[in-house]
Amino acid sequence: MDVALNPLGDASARRGGPSDAQELARLRWIWRAVERTEKGDPDRFRAEFEGWISEHEHSHIPYLVEVGGFVVGMAWLAIIERIPGPEIWKRLSGHIQSVYVTEEHRDGGLGSLLIRELIEGARREGLDYLLVHPSPRSFPFYRRLGFTGEGSLLSLDLLRD
8 A cells, every 4th residue: 555545654453362472561561661660570570461461362352553563552352241131141342451552653543543453353252342441631532433421431332333
């Protein structure tokens, strides 16, 4: 695709998995320890986080955004099993968690690309709806993507359409 027609250039988003554990741990460390100055040992964090990813690969699905093949952002889809109903036994919803794009790649459309891929993944998983607790800065972002609601919680109905 011509770069002039695609402002995101060679950006792409995709579902991740345990094979992406090192990149996911790197992004999580940058966000929480570097940008937010949380304390911890980077080697221990990486090892334990990689183990956590493997243990939770069916309930917490990572999505990645890449530029030029380099991972620059992530978002997590936490799948929530809901109480069965008499007609529909398997009922699932999702919670968007830990959305992060590196500082130098923000405000250029990568977050939208990432969350749109996550939304499509949630549809493929058969989820009824998505929830997100956005930061004050990201409320307009989620509203542009179709999320609705008041207060600190927004939702997106995946069964409409």
